Amino acid sequence: MVDMHRHLPQVGEPSLEQDWIIWFATSDTSEWNRMTEAPHNQLYRHGYGILPQSISHERLVEPDMITNLASILDTTLGNNPLGYVGEIGLDVRFENDISSETQFSLAYELMQIAKRRGRPTVIHHIGPMPRLERLLEEVQPSTPTIIHGYVKSVESARRLADLGATISLGPTVWTHKTKLSEHLAKLDVPFLLETDYPFVSASLHDAYGYDTLCSTHLHRISELMGRNIGEIEEQVYGQATLFTHW
Ligand SMILES: [Zn+2]
Structure with a gap:
């Protein structure tokens, strides 16, 4: 069995099948530390992601917010050979909190890290298709890129x-x-x-x-x-x- 996108196991959840391909995702940097406790096996992969709606107000006003997040992601992937980028993405529902330009730039930079590191990206996308298509056109992914x-x-x-x-x-x-x-x-x-x-x-x-x-x-x-x-x-x-x- 294959599950290319699920989140970290919940407390009390029965142990997972060992012969399944399972990709765990996170959607906020606050979850990244928990990835070290996530189930490990040869067929499991660990996603480091941040969704637009997870960016806190304090972080949003940092002048180098995108560069800082990209650098933390880069270090994190360097420390976990099984790590990939995800979930990240574009979400039209949160454009009042984080503008569509910022969402786009953040997704673009994080995808560049995935590309440089040779790791896959899992994308969350809610909104019009042309923006997602433009993101892919600009990034030109060379590693697996999954629209979850x-x-x-x-x-x-x-x-x-x-x-x-x-x-x-x-x-x-x-x-x-x-x-x-x-x-x-x-x-x-x-x-x-x-x-x-x-x-x-x-x-x-x-x-x-x-x-x-x-x-x-x-x-x-x-x-x-x-x-x-x-x-x-x-x-x-x-x-x-x-x-x-x-
Ligand atoms: Zn998800």
Whole structure:
């Protein structure tokens, strides 16, 4: 099984399967220290990320905020060979707190660190597609670049693939009616699977434990795509294995 985007284990969560590919993400520098206590194994990867909404007011007024964060990230990746950059990104909902230009510059600089270090990036994106496309055009990623929680159109997924990014599908694709869920059978670019656990809707969280959520997710995606589970699993595992080696 593959989970390309989940967050750190919660207190009391049962131990994780050792033969799964799991990429843990963080979305705030305050979580980065906890990564050292995160489960370690050859197939797990550790993400160091910061979302626009996690930038505190105090930090926002620092003149060198972006340079400082980039330098902390660079050092952190240097200390953890299994570390990647994520989740970082663009979120239109928080543009009143952190301007779209600042969000863009921060994402750009952090992606440059990933590129220089030869590590992947996992991107969070809420908002219009052209901004994300411009970010990819400007960065020109040379390492795996994953758009997590993707729910936009099949056409946009093709454009992202042309720009060097790989989409990752979370449970929202089947829990909500999205542009993508209605046309998933037409998806003809490589994709990954993720849970974003424990940040799933309360009903999903209560209905399934982590392991069951992962298998249900695979099952529901295969139904929506009209392809058999084994075929989906093989494609996702192949892609994830490739990305997990750096
Ligand atoms: Zn997340």
